[in-house]
Amino acid sequence: MARPTKLQQLKSRGPAKKSDGRSQSYCADFIVYLRNECHLADNSIKAYSRDLKRFLDWLEDRSIPRLKIADLSQYVSWLCQRSLAPASVARHVVALRTFYKYLQLEGVVLDNPAELLTTQKMWQRMPGVLSPAQVDGLLAAPRRSDSYWQRDRALLEVLYATGCRASEVCGLRLQNVNLKQKHLKCEGKGGKQRMVPLGVRSIESIQMYIDQLRVRLVALAATTPEHLFLSRSGQALDRVQVWRLVKRYAQRAGISDDISPHSLRHSFATHLLAGGAGLRQVQEMLGHANIQTTQIYTHVDHSRLQKVHREFHPRA
Template sequence: MKKSKSRLLGKVSPAKPKQDFSLRQEAFVEYLRTECHLAENTVAAYQRDIHRFHEWLGSRNLVTLTISELSDFVGYLNSRELAPASIARTVVGLKMYFRYLQLEGVLLDNKVELLGSQKLWQRVPEVLSPKDVERFLNAPKRYEIYYFRDRALLELLYATGCRASELSDLRLRDLHLDERFCKVQGKGSKQRMVPLGDAAIDAVEQYLKRLRPQLAAHRPDEADWLLLTRSGRRLRREAIWELVKKYALEADVDVSISPHTLRHSFATHLLAGGADLRQVQEMLGHASIATTQIYTHVDQSRLKKVHNQFHPRA
């Protein structure tokens, strides 16, 4: 770190336009893992974003990029019809990348800092109505081979508000069904405890009793994961996304939904029921309550309820 700072204090020669940044990208990824201690999924996402940036960069000289050109990159992301959240994350990753290049003495100025903040691309998340959630959770049919696993998966998604990656990483030792909660490993390796309701507990118990032993027998070395594939391996987050899409189609609900839609619905329905914002923040594992506050804009009925209850002239 001292070496990097000394470079910044001294004179730094601008990098050559044809400089190969492939090694810089690899070093940046290692920096995210070892210095920033980011979760592996976050590192992978930033790695994809930086690769996308360099694809757009082409023959342009990274060192001499102007704020106008960087704004064109954001326009390029929009033209590829990326979700606002993905654009926002890409900008955050790009800022971290340029800061790293500054520390390494490659850049003197970090013009990416002048790009608009994440809030410019923030949007209100879509949620399912309680009726749609009920229909979705009942989509798996008993005659299906993996009915008990898929029912447990869907119930857990809605009952806990977990991300797909968090459910994929759930182990048997993380379940505490008698105490009615599970322990979740969130972003940045932060752990949190999430309560479980009757429906989720029943679905998980049925899965553990009726199907999981057969699946685990295929791969005893992976038997500590909760959700398993037909070959006994850990059910990866990509497969969880596919299963959500499958049952959304079968339940005749919005097929554009994802595991994150269940997470949004979990938070919104809790607030609609009168839950405290701080409690929802804790259950979602948000580092900042500002992230959780977006759900107050989703559920207008809650605001009306608060107004009717507490305003003297409501």
């Protein structure tokens, strides 16, 4: 007798169970709470929404108020079985803890079993960091033959000179860039603003872009744009466009395909620390709320410290 096919097996089980409407309502109300009460950034809202959608997929017809720590531990195991990175699993757990805190505030649950959740130990993975020579190659990759080379060169210079996230660079407004005072003001996660210094080369590139290209792009826009970096239609660049630009110029410079806009942020922090900058100062420039997040970059100090040790320690 022939064995049933995979499709026949799935049909025999009936339709997949879906989470009940009340659970979906809890999650929807939580997202509204994050947006209106906590005033989280749009990207943070989207991340919480994605994580809770996965939670609802696992939840099926389970009742949220009845879930215990053992149930939530099964959820974490379920996440791990989907080959998510340790950092992604940890982020889902953080989202779940925050969600349960909201449910406590609303009186849906009395206890917060999510507080007891643990995840597999996250590796301190070395982020993708470019060498100074690779950075030079990348920043020089835009050529005069490229249609928007002034903008692209200024964009790459700002990413590396400031350590700003791609979303922060996309959100930069012309009025928040002070070339005379050599700094810019960007808006980070949670709407927090910070001042970041600009170097000579980035200032020169920005000025060239404003004088030679941006004025032409502004003329193409339906309304006068406020943002610094504009697309060919005169609209603000988005993160996808920035990501593609970095990928294209990295490929031209002969750099690994793993390079992204965030790689320039990693390189910014790494090179500062390797040059002797203080961790607190780098934390402030990166806009990290917790200094532990900044400490991931201290791996680069090992080679420098070994050199100092060999040079000065009497028994090195």
